[in-house]
Amino acid sequence: MANSASGDSVVDRVVRVIEAFPEGVTSLQLTELADRAGLPLSSAHRLVRQLSEHGLLDLGAGGTVRLGLRLWELVNRNSPTLALRQAAMPFMEDIQQVLNQNVNLAVLDGWEALFVERLSRRGSVANRARIAGRMPVHISSAGLALMSHQSRELQSEYLEQFQDPSGKVTADVVRHFLAEAAQQGFVQLAGVVDPDTWGIAVPVMNAKRRTVAALGVVVPLAEMRLQALVPALQTAARGIGRQLGD
Amino acid sequence: MANSASGDSVVDRVVRVIEAFPEGVTSLQLTELADRAGLPLSSAHRLVRQLSEHGLLDLGAGGTVRLGLRLWELVNRNSPTLALRQAAMPFMEDIQQVLNQNVNLAVLDGWEALFVERLSRRGSVANRARIAGRMPVHISSAGLALMSHQSRELQSEYLEQFQDPSGKVTADVVRHFLAEAAQQGFVQLAGVVDPDTWGIAVPVMNAKRRTVAALGVVVPLAEMRLQALVPALQTAARGIGRQLGD
DNA sequence: CACGTTCTACCATTGAATGGAAGGAGTCCG
DNA sequence: CGGACTCCTTCCATTCAATGGTAGAACGTG
Numbered sequence: 255m256a257n258s259a260s261g262d263s264v265v266d267r268v269v270r271v272i273e274a275f276p277e278g279v280t281s282l283q284l285t286e287l288a289d290r291a292g293l294p295l296s297s298a299h300r301l302v303r304q305l306s307e308h309g310l311l312d313l314g315a316g317g318t319v320r321l322g323l324r325l326w327e328l329v330n331r332n333s334p335t336l337a338l339r340q341a342a343m344p345f346m347e348d349i350q351q352v353l354n355q356n357v358n359l360a361v362l363d364g365w366e367a368l369f370v371e372r373l374s375r376r377g378s379v380a381n382r383a384r385i386a387g388r389m390p391v392h393i394s395s396a397g398l399a400l401m402s403h404q405s406r407e408l409q410s411e412y413l414e415q416f417q418d419p420s421g422k423v424t425a426d427v428v429r430h431f432l433a434e435a436a437q438q439g440f441v442q443l444a445g446v447v448d449p450d451t452w453g454i455a456v457p458v459m460n461a462k463r464r465t466v467a468a469l470g471v472v473v474p475l476a477e478m479r480l481q482a483l484v485p486a487l488q489t490a491a492r493g494i495g496r497q498l499g500d
Numbered sequence: 501m502a503n504s505a506s507g508d509s510v511v512d513r514v515v516r517v518i519e520a521f522p523e524g525v526t527s528l529q530l531t532e533l534a535d536r537a538g539l540p541l542s543s544a545h546r547l548v549r550q551l552s553e554h555g556l557l558d559l560g561a562g563g564t565v566r567l568g569l570r571l572w573e574l575v576n577r578n579s580p581t582l583a584l585r586q587a588a589m590p591f592m593e594d595i596q597q598v599l600n601q602n603v604n605l606a607v608l609d610g611w612e613a614l615f616v617e618r619l620s621r622r623g624s625v626a627n628r629a630r631i632a633g634r635m636p637v638h639i640s641s642a643g644l645a646l647m648s649h650q651s652r653e654l655q656s657e658y659l660e661q662f663q664d665p666s667g668k669v670t671a672d673v674v675r676h677f678l679a680e681a682a683q684q685g686f687v688q689l690a691g692v693v694d695p696d697t698w699g700i701a702v703p704v705m706n707a708k709r710r711t712v713a714a715l716g717v718v719v720p721l722a723e724m725r726l727q728a729l730v731p732a733l734q735t736a737a738r739g740i741g742r743q744l745g746d
Numbered sequence: 747c748a749c750g751t752t753c754t755a756c757c758a759t760t761g762a763a764t765g766g767a768a769g770g771a772g773t774c775c776g
Numbered sequence: 777c778g779g780a781c782t783c784c785t786t787c788c789a790t791t792c793a794a795t796g797g798t799a800g801a802a803c804g805t806g
Contacts, residue, residue, distance in 0.1 A: 263762070264510035264794070265550040272556075272571075275578040285752060294796050299754070304511040310518075316803090317753050321579045323609050325518075329575040331632035332521040333567045340631075344622055351597070363569050376590055385586075386577035509793070510763075531783060540765050545785070562772090563784055 267293060271301055271311075275321065277387065284317035335361075338467055339371050341497040342458070345490040346373055349471065352486065356381040356472040359458075360396035362404070363388075365412055367397035367468065379451050381472045392418065392428045395443040395453035396468040402435035403457045403465035440484050450475050456487045460498040469494065513539060517547055517557075521567065523633065530563035581607070584713055585617050587743040588704070591736040592619055595717065598732065602627040602718040606642035606701075608650070609634075611658055613643035613714065625697050627718045638664065638674045641689040641699035642714040648681035649703045649711035686730050696721050702733045706744040715740065 262270075274290040275282060282290070288298030306313035309324030330336055339359070346357045356374045358381070360367040366388040374381055383389065383396075391397035391412070401412060409432060416425040435441045443453045455470030469491050471483065508516075520536040521528060528536070534544035552559040555570030576582055585605070592603045602620045604627070606613040612634040620627055629635060629642075637643035637658065647658060655678060662671040681687045689699045701716030715737050717729065 261762095263550060265514060265547065266554070268511060268514055269551070269554040269556060272574055275574070277577050280578055280580045280583065283752080295753085296755090296796050296798090297794085300794085300796095301511065303754095304509060305515075308512070308515040310515060321575060323581065323607070323614065325575055326579045326581045327609075327614060327632050327634075328518055328521070329567060329571055331523050331630070332526055333572045334526045335569065335572045336631065337526065343619070347593075347596075347619070350593075361569070363573075368569065368573060373589070373593070384577070385582065386573050386575075388573075529783080530785095541784085542765050542767095542786085543763085546763085546765095549785095 267291070267297070267301060268305070271298070271305070272321070278384075281314075281318055281320050284319060287319050335370055338498065342371060342467070342469070342494045345493050346371065346469070349469075349486060349490055350375070353471060353473065353483075355379065355474075355477075356383075358383050358396065358470050358472070360394070360400065360455075360468045360470070361466065362391075362397070362400040362468075365391050365415075367391060367394050367400060369396070370467070379472060379474050380448050381451070382447050383472075389447075392416070392423055392431075393443075393446050395441040395455035396470045398428075398431055398435055398441040398443070399455040399457050399468040399470065400465060402432040402441065403459075439488065442480065445475060447472075452477070454480070454483055454487065456484070456491045458491045458498075459495045461495070466498060467494075513537070513543070513547060514551070517544070517551070518567075524630075526566055527560075528565050530565060533565050581616055584744065588617065588713070588715070588740045591739050592617065592715070595732060595736055596621070599717060599719065599729075601625065601720075601723075602629075604629050604642065604716050604718070605704075606640070606646065606714045606716070607712065608637075608643070608646040608714075611637050611661075613637060613640050613646060615642070616713070625718060625720045626694050627697070628693050629718075635693075638662070638669055638677075639689075639692050641687040641701035642716045644674075644677055644681050644687040644689070645701040645703050645714040645716065646711060648678040648687065649705075685734065688726065691721060693718075698723070700726070700729055700733065702730070702737045704737045704744075705741045707741070712744065713740075 270291040271287065274287050284299060284302060285295065287302070288295045291298060302311055302313060302319055305311040306322065309322045312320040312322045314320065342359050346359060350357045350373045354375055355378045356372065358369055359371040360369045369383045369385055369387050372381065372383050372385050389397060391401045401409060413425050413429055416428060440454060440456045447453065451472050452475045453470055453472050455468045457465040458467040458469050460466050469487055471487065516537040516539070517533065520533050530545060530548060531541065533548070534541045537544060548557055548559060548565055551557040552568065555568045558566040558568045560566065588605050592605060596603045596619045600621055601624045602618065604615055605617040606615045615629045615631055615633050618627065618629055618631050635643060637647045647655060659671050659675055662674060686700060686702045693699065697718050698721045699716055699718050701714045703711040704713040704715050706712050715733055717733065
């Protein structure tokens with residue numbers, strides 16, 4: 255009953271509070287937040303109040319906690335992600351207008367593709383990718399495009415630990431995919447994520463030819479026009495890469 | 501030389517670290533960060549290391565500090581702002597395609613408009629608004645659109661404290677603008693932000709008819725087509741509002 | 747109206763946070 | 777080449793900020 259009985263620092267706790275929000279949930283009751291963050295109610299209450307005084311959280315009436323507008327502002331205006339997005343947006347819009355379908359932009363984080371931007375029309379097919387959402391490398395065209403252009407060491411490390419929970423895919427299959435992708439310069443995945451959709455992605459390389467992102471589209475399975483699609487994506491990827499400094 | 505000689509809590513310090521990044525700057529040296537956050541170097545170092553262990557910051561080689569991908573992810577996937585953005589994007593794209601000019605979306609925070617989204621074409625005119633950037637209420641069409649639909653109390657409070665640093669605008673002028681905007685249902689501002697541009701904005705109301713955002717365009721001063729523009733914006737604003745739950 | 751639930755406030759205890767100092771690591775320049 | 781400089785990193789004795797059980801307030805509910 256003293257300074258942190260559980261042995262975690264204040265920083266740990268602040269992080270846990272921010273992490274306590276499940277994906278897509280914008281609002282949480284104080285009690286539930288404390289529960290999810292694994293904090294005593296009184297401690298959670300104190301932390302939330304302190305954070306909300308700075309605007310990082312919004313403490314609504316009745317103990318409703320939301321992420322603060324100020325936090326959104328600070329993170330978005332200073333995040334390296336914004337530069338990538340800004341460079342990519344015009345090209346993504348061009349592609350979207352031509353294809354009239356989903357376009358998305360992802361970066362690699364761990365063994366997952368993290369989606370940074372997504373444009374979708376009202377009429378376009380289902381697309382599992384959500385902004386700030388993730389998908390495992392091995393079942394997303396963007397993920398495979400990213401991984402296939404990483405260093406040999408990272409790829410080995412990835413394949414070594416690889417295990418498909420559903421048991422449908424083996425490391426060897428993924429290895430094959432990655433090799434093919436590295437050689438071809440693009441990835442196509444038909445009916446994997448959704449039975450009726452078809453995903454194509456290409457790597458986006460910065461000035462130093464390091465792969466920093468993947469640009470992809472999701473189109474109906476029927477609409478298979480690789481010859482037209484891939485060059486369009488690759489051209490856009492080059493255009494984006496040219497604007498990325500580091 | 502004890503627990504916080506300066507009398508601020510750990511939470512205060514964490515906030516100061518995150519706030520230390522100036523607008524648009526994504527990368528900071530540790531020493532500079534410590535300086536900007538007003539922290540002793542060793543304290544800053546400890547905090548940054550702790551935060552980077554959780555992925556909220558990225559600690560690069562040579563003491564380079566950036567905001568972490570994980571922080572971007574957490575904030576964007578759980579922020580109320582994302583829901584607004586998602587609802588607005590299709591409409592914003594429609595408008596952009598028709599006008600071929602800048603479209604932006606803002607919310608009110610304090611006495612400023614905070615820009616949540618912005619679409620701009622390569623060829624379009626200059627636009628001061630940056631994503632996650634701010635503009636004072638009285639010189640932005642979005643800001644005026646937002647303020648003109650707030651409660652009478654908030655408007656009074658705003659006008660009471662109003663003072664234009666440049667001395668060009670008086671509270672009475674702003675009062676007049678707000679009244680006109682409230683009556684007309686839109687705001688137009690010609691050559692205020694930039695001499696050659698013209699801004700038009702309309703309020704976006706949620707299901708309960710509370711004004712939660714402003715939708716606006718920035719077009720060249722020459723292209724004055726109010727009759728076509730305003731209805732288009734208002735229609736889009738209704739469409740967005742219909743999708744906003746709370 | 748009594749009971750359950752959730753938020754808010756209080757305050758004695760104590761170990762986590764603090765920051766100066768010293769030790770690396772790298773860079774610049776005469 | 778070596779001295780001076782800058783910046784990052786680590787260490788550790790000191791001490792006050794953080795902690796969380798407890799109690800009470802504010803609702804909502806059957």
